Amino acid sequence: MRSVWRGAISFGLVTIGVRLYTATEEHDFRFHQVHREDGGRIRYKRVCQVCGEEVAFADIAKGYELDDGRMVVVDAEDLEKLPINTDHAIDVLEFVPAEEIDPIYFQKSYYLEPDKAAARPYVLLRTALEKSGQLAVVKITIRQRETLAMLRAREDLLVMHTMLWPDEVRKPEFDFLDGDIEVRPQELKMASSLVESMAGSFDPDEFTDEYTVAMQRLIEAKAEGAELPEQPEAEESGEVIDLMTALERSVEQARSSRGERKPAKKPASRSGSAAKSGGKASEKGADKAAEKAPAKKKAKPA
Secondary structure, eight states: OOOSEEEEEEETTEEEEEEEEEOOOOOOOOOOOBOTTTOOBOOOOOBOTTTOOBOOGGGOOEEEEOTTSOEEEEOHHHHHTOSSOOSSEEEEEEEEEGGGSOGGGEEEEEEEEEOGGGHHHHHHHHHHHHHHTEEEEEEEEETTEEEEEEEEEETTEEEEEEEOOGGGSOOOOOGGGGSOOOOOHHHHHHHHHHHHHTOOOOOGGGOOOHHHHHHHHHHHHHHHTOOOOOOOOOOOOOOOOOHHHHHHHHHHHHHHHTTOOOOOOOOOOSSTHHHHHHHHHHHHHHHHHHHHSOOOOOOOOO
Protein backbone atom coordinates (compact mmCIF):
# COMPACT_ATOMS: atom_id res chain seq x y z
CA MET A 1 0.00 0.00 0.00
CA ARG A 2 1.04 3.57 -0.58
CA SER A 3 0.68 6.19 2.14
CA VAL A 4 -1.45 9.24 1.33
CA TRP A 5 -0.44 11.40 4.30
CA ARG A 6 2.29 11.56 6.90
CA GLY A 7 2.18 13.38 10.21
CA ALA A 8 1.73 12.80 13.93
CA ILE A 9 -1.00 12.17 16.47
CA SER A 10 -0.97 14.83 19.18
CA PHE A 11 -2.10 13.00 22.32
CA GLY A 12 -1.64 15.44 25.21
CA LEU A 13 2.12 15.97 25.37
CA VAL A 14 2.73 12.69 23.53
CA THR A 15 3.49 12.78 19.81
CA ILE A 16 3.04 9.66 17.70
CA GLY A 17 4.44 9.75 14.18
CA VAL A 18 2.13 7.94 11.75
CA ARG A 19 1.46 7.32 8.08
CA LEU A 20 -2.04 7.24 6.62
CA TYR A 21 -3.24 4.57 4.18
CA THR A 22 -6.59 4.30 2.45
CA ALA A 23 -8.33 1.36 4.10
CA THR A 24 -10.98 0.63 1.47
CA GLU A 25 -11.29 0.31 -2.28
CA GLU A 26 -14.28 -0.17 -4.54
CA HIS A 27 -14.25 -3.08 -6.95
CA ASP A 28 -16.52 -1.37 -9.41
CA PHE A 29 -16.32 -1.52 -13.19
CA ARG A 30 -15.16 1.76 -14.71
CA PHE A 31 -16.58 2.14 -18.17
CA HIS A 32 -15.34 4.59 -20.82
CA GLN A 33 -17.48 6.47 -23.26
CA VAL A 34 -16.73 5.02 -26.69
CA HIS A 35 -17.92 5.25 -30.28
CA ARG A 36 -20.43 2.43 -30.79
CA GLU A 37 -19.28 1.82 -34.37
CA ASP A 38 -15.57 1.19 -33.78
CA GLY A 39 -15.05 1.29 -29.97
CA GLY A 40 -12.87 4.41 -30.12
CA ARG A 41 -12.54 6.44 -26.91
CA ILE A 42 -14.46 9.71 -26.73
CA ARG A 43 -12.20 12.61 -25.78
CA TYR A 44 -13.29 15.99 -24.46
CA LYS A 45 -11.49 19.26 -25.04
CA ARG A 46 -11.23 21.90 -22.32
CA VAL A 47 -12.78 24.90 -24.08
CA CYS A 48 -13.40 28.28 -22.48
CA GLN A 49 -17.06 29.27 -22.57
CA VAL A 50 -16.18 32.96 -22.96
CA CYS A 51 -13.46 33.06 -25.66
CA GLY A 52 -14.10 29.64 -27.19
CA GLU A 53 -10.41 28.68 -27.14
CA GLU A 54 -8.99 25.37 -25.89
CA VAL A 55 -7.32 25.88 -22.50
CA ALA A 56 -4.17 24.08 -21.34
CA PHE A 57 -4.41 22.32 -17.99
CA ALA A 58 -1.72 24.63 -16.52
CA ASP A 59 -3.95 27.64 -17.20
CA ILE A 60 -6.97 26.23 -15.38
CA ALA A 61 -7.77 27.65 -11.93
CA LYS A 62 -10.54 27.07 -9.39
CA GLY A 63 -13.61 29.25 -9.66
CA TYR A 64 -16.59 29.76 -7.38
CA GLU A 65 -19.78 31.22 -8.82
CA LEU A 66 -21.70 33.61 -6.56
CA ASP A 67 -25.48 33.81 -6.43
CA ASP A 68 -25.41 36.96 -8.59
CA GLY A 69 -23.46 35.15 -11.33
CA ARG A 70 -20.02 36.61 -10.63
CA MET A 71 -17.11 34.15 -10.78
CA VAL A 72 -14.43 34.32 -8.06
CA VAL A 73 -11.12 32.86 -9.24
CA VAL A 74 -9.07 31.16 -6.49
CA ASP A 75 -5.41 30.29 -7.15
CA ALA A 76 -3.13 27.89 -5.30
CA GLU A 77 -1.42 30.89 -3.64
CA ASP A 78 -4.77 31.97 -2.19
CA LEU A 79 -5.34 28.54 -0.70
CA GLU A 80 -1.94 28.58 0.97
CA LYS A 81 -2.89 31.79 2.81
CA LEU A 82 -6.00 30.31 4.40
CA PRO A 83 -5.94 30.95 8.19
CA ILE A 84 -6.17 27.28 9.15
CA ASN A 85 -3.77 24.86 10.75
CA THR A 86 -2.07 23.08 7.87
CA ASP A 87 0.45 21.25 10.06
CA HIS A 88 0.59 17.52 9.51
CA ALA A 89 -1.01 16.75 12.84
CA ILE A 90 -3.92 14.71 14.14
CA ASP A 91 -5.09 16.65 17.19
CA VAL A 92 -7.00 14.59 19.76
CA LEU A 93 -9.86 16.78 21.03
CA GLU A 94 -11.69 14.42 23.39
CA PHE A 95 -12.59 10.80 24.11
CA VAL A 96 -16.22 9.67 23.87
CA PRO A 97 -18.13 6.37 24.16
CA ALA A 98 -18.50 4.55 20.84
CA GLU A 99 -22.30 4.51 20.99
CA GLU A 100 -22.47 8.31 21.07
CA ILE A 101 -21.29 8.72 17.46
CA ASP A 102 -23.94 8.08 14.83
CA PRO A 103 -22.49 6.15 11.85
CA ILE A 104 -24.20 8.64 9.51
CA TYR A 105 -21.26 10.98 10.15
CA PHE A 106 -18.63 8.49 8.89
CA GLN A 107 -17.04 9.27 5.55
CA LYS A 108 -13.75 7.53 4.63
CA SER A 109 -11.60 5.02 6.49
CA TYR A 110 -7.81 4.99 6.85
CA TYR A 111 -5.23 2.71 8.45
CA LEU A 112 -2.58 4.34 10.61
CA GLU A 113 0.92 2.89 10.63
CA PRO A 114 3.39 4.11 13.27
CA ASP A 115 6.90 5.28 12.52
CA LYS A 116 9.56 2.93 13.87
CA ALA A 117 10.37 5.25 16.78
CA ALA A 118 6.65 5.69 17.61
CA ALA A 119 5.61 2.05 17.86
CA ARG A 120 5.45 2.00 21.67
CA PRO A 121 3.21 5.09 22.19
CA TYR A 122 1.12 3.92 19.22
CA VAL A 123 0.43 0.56 20.90
CA LEU A 124 -0.19 2.38 24.19
CA LEU A 125 -2.92 4.58 22.68
CA ARG A 126 -4.45 1.66 20.78
CA THR A 127 -4.59 -0.48 23.94
CA ALA A 128 -6.05 2.37 26.00
CA LEU A 129 -8.84 2.87 23.46
CA GLU A 130 -9.50 -0.85 23.27
CA LYS A 131 -9.76 -1.35 27.03
CA SER A 132 -11.82 1.77 27.69
CA GLY A 133 -14.24 1.28 24.80
CA GLN A 134 -13.74 4.94 23.93
CA LEU A 135 -13.22 6.67 20.59
CA ALA A 136 -10.86 9.61 20.07
CA VAL A 137 -12.43 12.61 18.35
CA VAL A 138 -9.72 14.37 16.33
CA LYS A 139 -9.13 17.10 13.77
CA ILE A 140 -6.91 16.64 10.72
CA THR A 141 -6.11 18.68 7.63
CA ILE A 142 -5.89 16.65 4.42
CA ARG A 143 -5.26 18.41 1.09
CA GLN A 144 -5.75 21.81 2.74
CA ARG A 145 -9.19 20.75 3.99
CA GLU A 146 -9.72 20.59 7.74
CA THR A 147 -12.02 17.77 8.74
CA LEU A 148 -13.40 16.12 11.83
CA ALA A 149 -12.45 12.48 12.37
CA MET A 150 -12.33 9.77 14.98
CA LEU A 151 -9.78 7.14 15.94
CA ARG A 152 -10.65 3.64 17.11
CA ALA A 153 -8.83 0.41 17.82
CA ARG A 154 -9.43 -2.36 15.30
CA GLU A 155 -7.56 -5.60 15.85
CA ASP A 156 -3.88 -4.53 16.10
CA LEU A 157 -4.26 -1.17 14.37
CA LEU A 158 -5.55 2.32 14.86
CA VAL A 159 -8.17 3.18 12.26
CA MET A 160 -9.25 6.72 11.44
CA HIS A 161 -12.67 7.58 10.02
CA THR A 162 -13.11 11.06 8.58
CA MET A 163 -16.49 12.54 9.49
CA LEU A 164 -19.00 14.98 8.08
CA TRP A 165 -19.68 18.22 9.88
CA PRO A 166 -23.17 18.51 11.45
CA ASP A 167 -24.39 20.97 8.79
CA GLU A 168 -23.42 18.47 6.07
CA VAL A 169 -25.98 15.91 7.28
CA ARG A 170 -29.36 16.57 5.73
CA LYS A 171 -32.43 16.85 7.89
CA PRO A 172 -35.08 14.31 6.81
CA GLU A 173 -38.32 15.94 5.73
CA PHE A 174 -40.96 13.32 4.96
CA ASP A 175 -44.73 13.66 5.28
CA PHE A 176 -45.21 10.39 7.17
CA LEU A 177 -43.08 11.70 10.07
CA ASP A 178 -45.87 14.16 10.93
CA GLY A 179 -48.51 11.43 11.07
CA ASP A 180 -49.54 9.27 14.00
CA ILE A 181 -49.00 5.72 12.78
CA GLU A 182 -50.03 3.01 15.23
CA VAL A 183 -48.55 -0.47 15.32
CA ARG A 184 -50.76 -3.24 16.66
CA PRO A 185 -49.31 -5.27 19.56
CA GLN A 186 -49.71 -8.59 17.71
CA GLU A 187 -47.86 -7.17 14.68
CA LEU A 188 -45.03 -5.93 16.88
CA LYS A 189 -44.84 -9.31 18.60
CA MET A 190 -44.66 -11.14 15.28
CA ALA A 191 -42.08 -8.67 13.91
CA SER A 192 -39.95 -9.21 17.02
CA SER A 193 -40.26 -12.97 16.48
CA LEU A 194 -39.07 -12.51 12.88
CA VAL A 195 -36.07 -10.49 14.07
CA GLU A 196 -35.25 -13.17 16.63
CA SER A 197 -35.55 -16.00 14.09
CA MET A 198 -33.20 -14.18 11.68
CA ALA A 199 -30.66 -13.15 14.33
CA GLY A 200 -27.04 -14.14 13.80
CA SER A 201 -23.41 -13.03 14.02
CA PHE A 202 -22.13 -10.72 11.30
CA ASP A 203 -19.49 -12.32 9.09
CA PRO A 204 -18.81 -10.23 5.95
CA ASP A 205 -17.27 -13.25 4.19
CA GLU A 206 -20.69 -14.90 4.09
CA PHE A 207 -22.01 -12.27 1.66
CA THR A 208 -21.34 -12.08 -2.08
CA ASP A 209 -21.27 -9.11 -4.41
CA GLU A 210 -23.59 -10.65 -7.00
CA TYR A 211 -23.50 -7.57 -9.23
CA THR A 212 -19.71 -7.74 -9.63
CA VAL A 213 -19.81 -11.48 -10.35
CA ALA A 214 -22.56 -11.06 -12.93
CA MET A 215 -20.83 -8.10 -14.59
CA GLN A 216 -17.53 -10.01 -14.78
CA ARG A 217 -19.29 -12.92 -16.49
CA LEU A 218 -20.98 -10.53 -18.91
CA ILE A 219 -17.70 -8.85 -19.89
CA GLU A 220 -15.89 -12.18 -20.27
CA ALA A 221 -18.71 -13.57 -22.43
CA LYS A 222 -18.71 -10.52 -24.72
CA ALA A 223 -14.92 -10.59 -24.99
CA GLU A 224 -14.98 -14.27 -26.06
CA GLY A 225 -18.04 -13.93 -28.27
CA ALA A 226 -19.86 -16.47 -26.14
CA GLU A 227 -23.53 -16.63 -25.27
CA LEU A 228 -24.48 -13.94 -22.79
CA PRO A 229 -25.84 -14.97 -19.41
CA GLU A 230 -29.53 -14.28 -18.96
CA GLN A 231 -31.31 -13.00 -15.92
CA PRO A 232 -33.59 -15.61 -14.36
CA GLU A 233 -37.26 -14.84 -14.64
CA ALA A 234 -38.78 -13.52 -11.47
CA GLU A 235 -41.66 -15.47 -10.05
CA GLU A 236 -44.85 -13.46 -10.24
CA SER A 237 -47.12 -13.59 -7.26
CA GLY A 238 -50.52 -12.07 -7.72
CA GLU A 239 -51.59 -12.94 -4.20
CA VAL A 240 -52.13 -9.95 -1.98
CA ILE A 241 -51.66 -10.65 1.71
CA ASP A 242 -52.01 -8.41 4.72
CA LEU A 243 -49.15 -7.36 6.98
CA MET A 244 -49.86 -9.91 9.72
CA THR A 245 -50.02 -12.82 7.28
CA ALA A 246 -46.80 -11.65 5.62
CA LEU A 247 -45.08 -11.57 9.01
CA GLU A 248 -46.31 -15.04 9.96
CA ARG A 249 -45.14 -16.54 6.66
CA SER A 250 -41.82 -14.74 6.96
CA VAL A 251 -41.22 -16.27 10.40
CA GLU A 252 -42.07 -19.76 9.08
CA GLN A 253 -39.76 -19.26 6.09
CA ALA A 254 -36.90 -18.02 8.29
CA ARG A 255 -37.25 -20.97 10.66
CA SER A 256 -37.44 -23.53 7.86
CA SER A 257 -34.34 -22.07 6.18
CA ARG A 258 -32.45 -22.66 9.42
CA GLY A 259 -33.83 -26.13 9.92
CA GLU A 260 -35.93 -25.18 12.92
CA ARG A 261 -39.15 -27.01 13.60
CA LYS A 262 -42.40 -25.21 14.04
CA PRO A 263 -43.14 -24.95 17.77
CA ALA A 264 -45.70 -27.50 18.97
CA LYS A 265 -49.12 -26.15 19.80
CA LYS A 266 -50.25 -26.15 23.40
CA PRO A 267 -52.83 -28.82 24.35
CA ALA A 268 -56.35 -27.50 24.07
CA SER A 269 -58.48 -27.05 27.17
CA ARG A 270 -61.21 -29.61 27.89
CA SER A 271 -64.07 -27.30 27.17
CA GLY A 272 -66.38 -26.84 24.19
CA SER A 273 -65.07 -28.61 21.11
CA ALA A 274 -62.03 -29.83 23.03
CA ALA A 275 -64.32 -31.66 25.46
CA LYS A 276 -66.11 -33.26 22.52
CA SER A 277 -62.86 -34.48 21.04
CA GLY A 278 -61.85 -35.76 24.45
CA GLY A 279 -65.16 -37.64 24.69
CA LYS A 280 -64.57 -39.27 21.30
CA ALA A 281 -61.07 -40.24 22.34
CA SER A 282 -62.39 -41.92 25.51
CA GLU A 283 -64.97 -43.81 23.49
CA LYS A 284 -62.30 -45.09 21.12
CA GLY A 285 -60.18 -46.09 24.11
CA ALA A 286 -63.11 -48.01 25.59
CA ASP A 287 -63.70 -49.81 22.30
CA LYS A 288 -60.06 -50.87 22.10
CA ALA A 289 -60.17 -52.10 25.70
CA ALA A 290 -63.26 -54.14 24.94
CA GLU A 291 -61.50 -55.74 21.98
CA LYS A 292 -58.51 -56.76 24.10
CA ALA A 293 -60.68 -58.18 26.94
CA PRO A 294 -61.19 -62.05 26.80
CA ALA A 295 -64.61 -63.13 25.49
CA LYS A 296 -67.01 -64.69 28.04
CA LYS A 297 -67.79 -68.40 27.62
CA LYS A 298 -71.37 -69.29 26.67
CA ALA A 299 -73.33 -71.36 29.20
CA LYS A 300 -73.90 -75.02 28.23
CA PRO A 301 -77.51 -76.05 27.72
CA ALA A 302 -79.00 -78.17 30.55
